[in-house]
Every structure is written in C-alpha cells, then in structure tokens.
Amino acid sequence: MLDTTLINQPAKPVIVALDFANAESTLDFVQQLNPNLCQLKIGKELFTATGRYLVEQLVLQGYRVFLDLKYHDIPNTVASACKVAADMGVWMVDMHASGGRRMMEAAAEAVSNCSQPPLLIAVTVLTSMTQAELAETGLNLPIEEVVMRLAELTRQSGLDGVVCSAQEASLLRQQLGEEFLLVTPGIRLHDAIEDDQRRIMAPKAALAAGSSYLVMGRPITRNENPAEVLLQINNGLI
Numbered sequence: 418m419l420d421t422t423l424i425n426q427p428a429k430p431v432i433v434a435l436d437f438a439n440a441e442s443t444l445d446f447v448q449q450l451n452p453n454l455c456q457l458k459i460g461k462e463l464f465t466a467t468g469r470y471l472v473e474q475l476v477l478q479g480y481r482v483f484l485d486l487k488y489h490d491i492p493n494t495v496a497s498a499c500k501v502a503a504d505m506g507v508w509m510v511d512m513h514a515s516g517g518r519r520m521m522e523a524a525a526e527a528v529s530n531c532s533q534p535p536l537l538i539a540v541t542v543l544t545s546m547t548q549a550e551l552a553e554t555g556l557n558l559p560i561e562e563v564v565m566r567l568a569e570l571t572r573q574s575g576l577d578g579v580v581c582s583a584q585e586a587s588l589l590r591q592q593l594g595e596e597f598l599l600v601t602p603g604i605r606l607h608d609a610i611e612d613d614q615r616r617i618m619a620p621k622a623a624l625a626a627g628s629s630y631l632v633m634g635r636p637i638t639r640n641e642n643p644a645e646v647l648l649q650i651n652n653g654l655i
C-alpha cells in the first residue's frame with residue numbers, strides 16, 4: 418500500500434546507494450531506515466538482480482527512488498528507457514552526459530508528458546576517476562573543465578542536473594545557479610577509507626560547497642548504525 422503521507426515531505430540530503438546482490442538483503446537493510454531519513458538509489462548490480470520488482474516495492478513503501486543505470490546509448494533507446502523508468506514511479510533517473518545533446522534532449526522530451534516526470538540528471542566524470550585516468554581515455558583537459566563543459570551541455574539539453582564530485586560543486590554552483598541539481602557520490606566520513614573512489618569529500622563540506630544531494634553507499638550500508646549516521650548528517654553534525 419502506497420504511504421501517501423510521505424510524498425510531500427521535502428527530500429533529505431542523502432541518497433543511500435543500495436549496492437546489494439539481492440532483494441532479501443536489500444529489504445533487510447532498508448528496515449533500519451524510513452523515507453523521512455533519506456532517499457534510496459538502485460544501481461546496476463541490484464537492478465540486474467531484481468528488475469522492476471524491487472523498485473516498485475520501495476516506491477510503494479514511500480521512498481523516493483533514484484534509478485542509477487547511467488544510460489549511454491542512441492537517443493531513441495535512452496528516451497524509451499527513461500519513459501519505462503517514469504512508469505515505474507522513480508523519482509530520479511540518470512544517463513551519461515557524454516552521450517551528447519540529442520540523446521539528452523530526447524530523454525527530456527520522452528518524459529515531459531508523464532504524469533509524474535522523474536528528475537533527469539547526467540553523469541559528468543565518474544568520481545572514481547583521476548586526472549591521469551581521464552587522460553588515458555584521450556581527454557587531455559583538466560577534470561574541472563571537462564565536468565564544467567558536460568554540465569553546461571546537460572543544462573542546455575533541458576535536464577535537471579548532473580552527477581559530479583563534491584570537489585567540483587562550488588565551481589558548478591557559481592556557474593550554473595541555485596536551481597541546477599548537483600548530485601555528488603564519493604562522500605566519505607573518513608579520508609582514510611576511500612575504497613575505489615578518488616575525488617572524495619565529507620558530507621558537511623560537500624553540502625557547504627553546494628551539493629544538492631549526497632550519494633552514499635558503503636559509508637552507510639557498512640555502518641553499524643546507518644540511521645544514526647543519517648540523522649547526524651540531516652542535523653548538520655558531520
């Protein structure tokens with residue numbers, strides 16, 4: 418049964434990345450949370466394992482769900498996929514900005530007539546990437562410049578925001594204004610535990626730099642008390 422009391426509550430700063438292998442362990446974990454604490458993200462691993470079933474379960478529980486499948490394909494394919502995502506009731510969907518203007522415009526057009534269009538955002542440069550790794554792909558420009566160019570292209574294409582590192586948030590906030598969403602993974606409670614992330618920042622600093630939403634997986638899902646960490650972030654303590 419859809420919990421309609423939660424639908425009009427303002428979104429919280431954290432989007433918890435549910436990087437689990439199956440529905441059972443995900444639902445076990447989610448029992449420790451509630452939709453007033455955070456939003457949820459379903460990415461490639463969990464979606465591949467569970468498909469739309471789990472997305473719809475979590476939407477029915479009253480959660481805003483970010484479907485993080487990072488679409489990157491020809492315009493028609495991405496637009497059609499975004500429409501299906503909208504039908505599932507997701508709150509946010511993403512694609513790679515490097516798919517280009519026509520791809521992003523087609524996606525925006527495809528969801529524009531939906532009764533509840535999801536927020537559409539585009540990944541700039543993955544937060545796991547370093548300057549040297551970006552250069553290996555043939556892009557010999559400073560990361561901030563690539564992120565800025567892709568963010569500007571995303572805005573011009575009619576999307577709601579970008580995925581970037583919090584390290585680029587203050588620059589993008591200055592250039593792109595207050596309304597444009599900056600969704601920032603690579604958030605770490607302690608500098609020493611970066612895992613595979615490379616462009617990281619702490620929650621409080623990221624929000625101060627202009628992040629709209631913090632995407633946090635392991636620092637929450639591997640914590641002994643996930644709800645307590647979320648409360649501390651919501652109260653501006655960490």
Ligand SMILES: O=c1ccn([C@@H]2O[C@H](COP(=O)(O)O)[C@@H](O)[C@H]2O)c(=O)[nH]1
Binds near residue numbers: 434460580632
């Ligand atoms: O540039 C990006 C884009 C997406 N992600 C996703 O965010 C989470 C981060 O998880 P952590 O455990 O907090 O590192 C994960 O689901 C990624 O797929 C990203 O990290 N960087």
